[in-house]
Amino acid sequence: MRLQRSQLLTIGFSLLAVSPLLANTASICDNTPGNLVLNCGFELPYAGDGSTPMDWTGSQFTGFEDVVNSPVNSGTYSMRIANDEFQAGEPLFNGAAIMSQTFTDTPGEQYTFEFYVLNADPGGADEQFQAFWGPSSSPTSGTPLTAVGNSAPDSWVLHTFTVTGTGSDTITFTSYNSPSFYYLDDVILVSNGVIATPEPATAIPLALGLAALYFLRRSRRARNPEPLG
Numbered sequence: 001m002r003l004q005r006s007q008l009l010t011i012g013f014s015l016l017a018v019s020p021l022l023a024n025t026a027s028i029c030d031n032t033p034g035n036l037v038l039n040c041g042f043e044l045p046y047a048g049d050g051s052t053p054m055d056w057t058g059s060q061f062t063g064f065e066d067v068v069n070s071p072v073n074s075g076t077y078s079m080r081i082a083n084d085e086f087q088a089g090e091p092l093f094n095g096a097a098i099m100s101q102t103f104t105d106t107p108g109e110q111y112t113f114e115f116y117v118l119n120a121d122p123g124g125a126d127e128q129f130q131a132f133w134g135p136s137s138s139p140t141s142g143t144p145l146t147a148v149g150n151s152a153p154d155s156w157v158l159h160t161f162t163v164t165g166t167g168s169d170t171i172t173f174t175s176y177n178s179p180s181f182y183y184l185d186d187v188i189l190v191s192n193g194v195i196a197t198p199e200p201a202t203a204i205p206l207a208l209g210l211a212a213l214y215f216l217r218r219s220r221r222a223r224n225p226e227p228l229g
Helices: 005-023 200-223
Strands: 057-059 066-068 079-082 097-104 110-119 124-134 146-147 157-164 170-177 182-195
Touching: 079 097, 079 124, 097 146, 110 124, 110 170, 146 157, 170 182
Parallel strands: none
Antiparallel strands: 057 097, 066 079, 079 182, 097 170, 110 157, 110 182, 124 146, 124 170
């Protein structure tokens, strides 16, 4: 059966409409079993320039922040995140864009936290990308896990860390890059199934306390012997 020209045009436009859906592939982080990070590869619907991606919390965002389809580490999209340094009215981290996500985890349990970062302008004068892990009450009070500067290459680099849960923890990314951008993709947080060993400063008082309890019980039994049957 010969199709009319109008029918062929209709089929062609239909295929064009479907093709973006066919091209949209899952990120490697979406296929990582047990990943706690939601929208880890930024594949979910996005509201546009300067908006915070779904399931994330953002602050000090401007029109520079965007979910983009190039460059990507995997899947279809990545997150472009960068403000100009010392941006007016944006005091934290030298005016950096800030993005975070909070998790309920197991106190004392160890987790693998990893992500990919690309610096679009290696060697720039005013650029920094930081990643923090910390309790939700003060998530950025400690030393950052990493602080990527102008030496980062123009390629995707994997950053991997072992972190310990406190019950409620937050991952935080901060970024400024004048006049270019950093890109973030494939954020992963998975349990290692290992409970961290207590530090010696904690273990010694615990051992002394158990020993004291043992001798206290022995002393009580000596003063109050059990009656013979």
